[in-house]
Amino acid sequence: MALSGSPELTRWTPPVLDEACKLAIHNLMVKSRACEEALIRMVRTGHGYFWIGSPGEEGFGVPLGMLVHKGHGPAFDYLHLHYRSAPTVLAMGSQPIDLLRQMRSTVTDPYSKGRNFVNHFAIKPWNIVPVTPTIETQYAVAPGTALVQRRHGGVGISIVTGGDAGSAEGDFYSAMNWSTRPDQELPVLMLIAHNGYGISTRAERVQNTRELNRRGDGFGIRNAMVDGNDPIATWNALVEAMDYVRHERKPYILQGNVSRLYGHSSSSGASLLDEPDCLSLYEARLLREGLATAAELKAVWDRWHDALNDALHQVIEEPMPDRQHVLQHVFWDGPAGN
């Protein structure tokens, strides 16, 4: 994949959150939602086996994708994502068709060649390390990339994200502990997308606080909670968090409270649920503030729906993996070094 990155920086200045940026946020939220809804339709119509994804997390994930310092190597951000990170990756510039490919498990799926469930990314030119099906392990890995970044200098950070239930795993503790060793603090931005559930288990039945970000208090980690259904509030919270992690080179925990609009996965039916919808809330706001008309907003949806329809037609013609692909990529025999 030929994807370009930003230059190496010594000081990070966030993009300005002006009108154009606010409309760009909307466009990317629609891109992500329309893509996920297309994926759900695929699984319903037999074009995929299983769906798990992000509807309801766009308000939290899109600003993140737009604020990533994108590129390859330790000067840029590393992303340790989970299976609800499509808004972030699509906001960074990935194409929905590639998610359709992964959903259909075609051999053209650039993230896993049809090996992994949808939303399991791996994009080396953007430092997106393989998304793992194991909950929370990514938190323990993030200090490793951050350690290399600490030595490298610059403003690159390691961003790790996951759900609320997963924060009960010891790997969450490992991430806090390894990024706060005395004189060895690491630039890790730990994000929690709190949707109130782990599959069917309600958070309040198994965790003694809703403010999981405060787990950081015991480690002296600066932390905050934000309404993840509000992309503007999230943007501002992320700018504050990133500014700190990039320049102080220390960890930060930001929790975004989000919705799970289609339930956990296709296993629970993937039907629309009655929870606050960050996207319709944001559209109402854009209308209220006079930043867009209803027709303009609809045009955004139409554009992505058309693009996704075209993409689906293309993807269902693409080849599937077969016997000759099974043994590929067991071991790497090229030069070492990512």
Place this chain on the structure above:
Amino acid sequence: MATLAQAIRLALHYGEEHLGVTDIFGEDVGAPLGGVFTCTQGLKTAWNSPLDERGIVATALGIAYAGGKPVAEIQFCDYIYNVIDLLKLCGNAHWSSAGEYHVPMVLMTPVGAGIHGSMYHSHSFESMATHIQGWKVVMPSNAKDAYGLMLSAIADPNPVLFLAPKGLMRAKGEEHIPGEPEDERQLHQMIDAPVGDRQDWQPRWPAVQDYRVPIGQARTCRKGSDVTVVGYGRLLHLCTQAADQLQEQGISAEVIDLRTLYPFDEQSVFASVRKTGRLLVVNEDTEVTNFGEHVIRRVLDECFYDLQAPPKLVAGLDVPGVGLAWGYEKNSIPQLADIVEAMRTVAQSQP
């Protein structure tokens, strides 16, 4: 001659200087201790991690993703069981990402019994390890091989698990590592930290040379014609002793040191079995779902009609642990007499 622990240290030093090793870390790996077996003493990139095996393996994975070359240590393999899913992730990252990322890391850990280690310093791990796909697994039986295997492990762009037999850590080699001082006392003065205050101590490294034992290459350490004995690690030495004893009794055993367990050197094993028609596999891991069963299965696949006797496995007893009292260990972990007996049985078995 260097001990096995010194050989690992020399290899890691060579790795730091010439093969791009960026981090050598784990519990008590850095100064002042330099590892519970001193394998990492005096190394410039060695550091002490939190006591967190999951964090150790995961951090190594992150370093490898970010272009570094980590050598991480799990202090004893007995404490590796809580990282199995992370080992899985290291081993499947390349395959699951369809080649996008690879994981150039080495994980080393002491294995096996033989040091009166009781329940939690006596585990073997090779049967589990070889069941975790995407890893190469090596296990030296002597200092020079430890050096050569470690350099190959470091140079390999895939995850490599380096299993170091605990019981051999202080065993001196029989052959010099290229560049090692002739006089072992001199080596000791150069690279072993003094007991007591080490604050100002610095090692003086000998100019060790590049020497690799290729991954996947076994070594025949006794030539013979009556029975093939496949061993590795600590028990390899019991296999050669047994072979020497039986030689005096007119039984000629061919002893193969596998050195790499995954991918193991099938061709060397098959060639020997085709010659002797008989196979004994020896290790100290527990016997059920034992790595040696895999070796035997491959021999049955490829050499069935060359066999003149049923292949045999001598391994640890299938009990939950190695008990501290010698009566437990000697009756659950193969001893010289057990190996001699098994060799004789296989060599003399008639239909």
